Amino acid sequence: MTSPRAEFTPHMEHYTFVLEDQPYLGYFQYGNEKTPVYSTDRHGFRVTPGPGGLRATVGDDRPDGPDGPVRVLAGSSAVFGVGATGDAATISARLWNAHAPRLPWLNIAGQSHNSAQELLLFTLFQHELPPVEDIVLLSGVNNLVLSRLPEEKQGRHGAFFDCGPAPDVIPSPEQRVAHASELTIRHLGGWKALADALDARLTFVLQPLAPWVREEPLPREKLLFEELDEVSNFRRFHNDISTLKVGSAYADRLAAGCARLDVPFLDMNVALAEAAGPADWLFIDRVHLTDLGYDLVARQLADHIDLV
Template identity: 40%
Template sequence: MDYYSNEFADGGNVNWLPYMMYFHPFNFRSEVVNTDGSGFRYSTKGDQRYSATDMHGLGSCHLIAGSSTVFGIGASADSHTLASRLSEHDPRGVPWVNFGGRSFNSTQEMILFSLYRHRLPEVESVTILSGFNDLGLARLPKRVRLDNGAFFMCNEFYEAMAAKKQSRFSKWFGEGKLAEPSENLPSLDEQIDYAVALTLRNLSNWKAMCTQMDAMLTFVLQPLSSWVRPIGCDEEEALFEERERHGGFAEQYGDILSHQTYETYRDRLREGAQAIGVPFTDLTEHLQGKVASDFWLFVDRIHFTNQGHDLVSRILLESVAKVGEPS
């Protein structure tokens, strides 16, 4: 976890990039995580490894997109990410490519694919595992969200633009945009409304691109630990308690952790996805039926352990990848 927090978090070596705001370090090498020349994490299949811009002449691929859960926070090596476990377990033999971007919202996830899909071979299917970041960022004031959603580290961006003051552009972005913790915060219902609308808007763009590519598209709502089970295993509870002592997840997103919020958000997203013809799968429902009380699934409230990544990859193959139908 030190590699993720020291090198891939907002205080690490992330790159500020046009269009996407930020992305992972380029050509990063370690025993835990490795990236290509554009910052995409490698996935493995046997003794081969693949990334979005380093495909080694591969003729086709499957793709899993999303934010940090897809990127693989919590995996002790590239071989333990969802993309790698999907590659190993998929009987069709076609590798999966990791299109996860740490701390991305659904707009950034969609933009990332639009900018790099020309580097890919034939894409047989796209699975989007997402949903939480849009809901969490919807808590910020409207003036920070603007038209296309707030993004993580937005205060750093606005502060940098305010410091420049070299043009009308930098002045406009820098003035009056910093988010205050308690200023004009939307209600929980307003947060859900905004997150659902933004997610579905971007999902429609995904569908247009996948239709043009003749690739099967599926949306999977990612789980939170409290959505899967009210009390985690002993290891999880110890980690959650430690995290809360340092200004934790529950303190920041308390009402989002409730089962009522999960059910409302899930039902709204499912209805919207079905309305635009995109198969929808709720990963939480599948995990609830498969996770024993002593199974160590989460390394924090949203990211998986190695065995968690492996279990989720098997569930994804059972519920979406093989049949191409909503669960």
């Protein structure tokens, strides 16, 4: 009998999640990878295909040369585009090709990165960038996921994935929200300083999580989630944060922190819930989206951030 994952998302076999050990970052995608669903530049950043066969990457091609202005979409695996059937279905590609096409979009994302790693990634490669007009940081979920780890694993800047076994006691949802939001806003302050120095507009977007978008998944989504739950610990470790109430509380804290920093804030969970039809298949797992889901996210970014 074919599993739901094999039946509905056969392309996911090409997202192996095998990452290269990297100093400072911990781990990152391999450079110059070419699979049936994604390709990376020499540094490991995913390629953004554009109109008429153009491409935009951090380390390789840019249509307007080394000095042509760009926009940046930054974050973790959802920004990388895990779940997309190809490079052209990622959020950055949908922005460049359809919803905000005036400038090329660079995909600056590392899979399984927390907010400290996202900031460090941009800092380490900013010397490669041309003038940047907009920075859209789509993030927030990984910090909350990692908030389950004990204090001794958090260090001064937050835990990262693969830094230890699962804890016996998990903090309360309130503690997890408080810890994750403090880290996210602290590191957003670094993004703000960099954006100001680059004369770029910075926007923070809370990335969508399936149970924060709608309480009941579609039948197909439910089958996919249940299959993944048989081999992963998401439900056991994160059932307490997988509610609309927790998602809203987290968004409120992040919105308040963004206001203190004078950084525009968008809760993509709310925007996506309003944009999606009741039968729209959005999620491949609770964090990563379908091609339609990524396109709807790109459309909402363009509409809400006014990316003319």
